[in-house]
Amino acid sequence: MGHPIPLIFERSVPGRTGYSLPECDVPEVPVQQLLPAGQIRQEAPRLPQVSEGDVIRHYVNLSSLNHSVDTGFYPLGSCTMKYNPKVNETATRLPGFARLHPLVPERCAQGALELMYNLEQYLAEITGMDAVSLQPVAGAHGEYTGLKIIAAYHKARGDHKRTTVLVPDSAHGTNPASAAMVGMKIVEVKSDCHGCVCLEDLKAKVDDTVAALMLTNPNTLGLFDINIAEIAEIVHNAGGLLYYDGANANAILGKVRPGDTGFDVVHLNLHKTFSTPHGGGGPGSGPVGVKAQLIPYLPAPRVVKEGDQYRLDYNLPDSIGKVHSFYGNFGVNVRAYTYIRMMGGEGLERVSEDAVLNANYLQARLKGHYHLEYDRLCMHEFVLSGKLQKAHGVRTLDIAKRLLDFGVHPPTIYFPLIIDEAIMIEPTETEGKETLDYFIDVMLQIAREAKEDPENVTQAPHTTPVSRLDEVGAARNPVLRWQP
């Protein structure tokens, strides 16, 4: 058990400072002459009084409590917490990229524009789309942008009745949230017994008010929807469009292109599939790709190539407009570009092969010890259920907490919602067999403990700096700031 780390305020010693300022070399003027009375504070702010060394130790110690993909296994389902190669950082720190002002004239930013143009081309090629915008800065932001484009497309055709978005019951929560943000009504489509979209339910719910179906393929169960051609036909025949949530694209690189399976719009999470930092280490990037008929509605500006010169085109009268300042998270896009160039086409294909192999290895070794609702070959992730352990009074939350004792970040839990006591595991391609075997050993030990010594699991974690946190108390009565 480590020592609890005091707050920076609790380290404060009256009179201690971490700086010394030179004497003022301009005449001093009383503050009352500079500011209106109402804007002058009556007492000094209560800031911690600490030395530079105190500050450094405090924050370095706090940072060492973080679990990251650089410190341990991170099988957080649907988040694709793969290792982020350090060469990505080297490229991003090149002064020509890092020190570039976003408002320099285009002729002084040709290299950056070329990188953006080429990255758009690569992502279009990988997804089978005709054009890409790098502007959205997160997956959900990409969804929002994609749905705005779909809404603009229907509106431009004078088709004003399309106000519904179909979302499968296995979808990421961001799908209905994004649709609601665009002002659409959400209709849920059920899953069938194979974990795929139920075609009968889809047929019953599709009509001429449907703007789009949002689909993640493979879905959040880690299962590839083999009926995708028929799904596309049903939605297209009703006049709707197909939106591809690229959250799980790590499973299909070089194997399947959403654009070839009927999708009209796609977003990718560069912070998942293309190895840019993720989860507190962000920021993210959620580029959107579209088929030709939707290109006019892409966010402005777009990077265009004329001869061997690049420029930003703002003259896009049908565009949905800007969705972020400047051109999106440029530094993140440099990392993704570097990753794609380092891996090459064959390398990216191997990424998906190894990601799928790793997930299937874990699934095969863990099933039986944990309940597996959909027992079929999975893609890059799979979903176990803590049902068997629940019988011993051990819940999925307890299993997740116990994993912390072994230096493993817990998988995603209680999602997708259609699996009772869900445990969603995604090892990614960047883990070797030794790590996977270690994880399997730990999971088997926890399954044994659930039977023989359930309290050890329900009271976990035991080795972390703080033990089980009162999550309910924190949510119901949050303490948001320190008070003396």
Added chain:
Amino acid sequence: MNIPQDLKYTKEHEWIRVEGNRVTVGITDYAQDQLGDIVFVELPAVGDEVESGDGFAVLESVKAAADVYAPVSGTVVEVNEDLEDDPALVNTDPYGQGWLAVFELAEGEDLSELMTAEEYQQFLAEQE
């Protein structure tokens, strides 16, 4: 699992108490157990008109946020404001102090689709 005899039920795990043309709606014991500790309740405004099947409230637990679907069409005439300060009432007393809202039924609203306690019990058994 507690399933009071005098209430009606839906497949979405809501209970309905019918009193004339007014109905009180909440979630069942089974639903609160599935959701886990509820930490936030978002209720409709009095006067809101809802269609049967629309989401009219949101329950947020440490596990998930769940829409509560209107079991009937009608107008919201009362909401349980106590839940704003004490959302745990939905867990501790789902059929009593944990009620969500009272609706005045739309004209001609048909309640025959709703399940009896026996039917809901059987429905739950089939779910397992």
